Amino acid sequence: MVDAAESRRPGGRSTRVLNAVYTAVGELVGEGAERVSFPVIAERAGVNPTTLYRRWPDVGSLLEDVAVAALTREGESAPDTGSLRGDLTSWAETISRDISRPERARYLRAMVAARVHLVAACPVNDVRREQAAEVVQRASTRGEPAPTVEQILDHVVAPLYHRVVFALEVDDAFARRLVADVLAMSG
């Protein structure tokens, strides 16, 4: 349990709780836990379940927050290589390696399995949209013809996530092929 002394340090407590909760979720999903519920997460994290019920409307929302936190920790601006092809290739390869790690792939599957109804927003997708927009913006500054942000999401990001979620193999060659295809669209 996070103790009372902890809660007197401003800022310290909530960050520590958040880290404990995110780590617990990552561990449980990584271990292939069949049912990741608030009580189970709270027990693993050593926090009071009410902390979770107060902060997240359901387990799915917590899973999304963890996914976005993981993305944000791991370097979040798209790479700036000086060319559109270079930026897209390096970015697509990074995404591909990142999401295909077994624990991350399992995580994504658990996250989507928790979605029952259509979602209005997908935070993971929103992070990718911002990164794609940066890449397109830099290309436009250099005067390079570029696909749209939506085309990059649909034809580079979506096929990578599709393969990973369906447990099909991805590699750098696949990432590069997707980039070549999307560049041919605006070619």
Add this chain to the structure above:
Amino acid sequence: MVDAAESRRPGGRSTRVLNAVYTAVGELVGEGAERVSFPVIAERAGVNPTTLYRRWPDVGSLLEDVAVAALTREGESAPDTGSLRGDLTSWAETISRDISRPERARYLRAMVAARVHLVAACPVNDVRREQAAEVVQRASTRGEPAPTVEQILDHVVAPLYHRVVFALEVDDAFARRLVADVLAMSG
């Protein structure tokens, strides 16, 4: 339970068992059952659990077979409209409407959630590959330039499944946009 008399009619029993099992799986996943296990499926289908253990190595394989059976029931050849754009558009719209039905979307999520390790083959994907190959073959017979089968899978099929599995909205306009993009590749 499927009775002994039934098993004396050649062909009858196994088809009847299969239908009962597939229906049970569809119902359970559709109802949002948290854990679809062999005993639970057997009980709902009114068959002996050993029937399931004998036929499928795990629940995931059974889910895949049901998914393929559903695809196959629902008209499987890609439409023949006389043009590549027409074929792809009609096919993409059909896929989009089919997999975005709530019970089918939940089904796909349950199916991928059951995948723990990389799969060597994805039967659902294989059905789509055959359909795409038909469309490309007809285009080639007519002398129309066409994208490759892999491009159609990566840039039309994958983005549709990606959105549905992530519980994001798809509609005919989205399907048509994907087709326009993939046609621009082979420009």
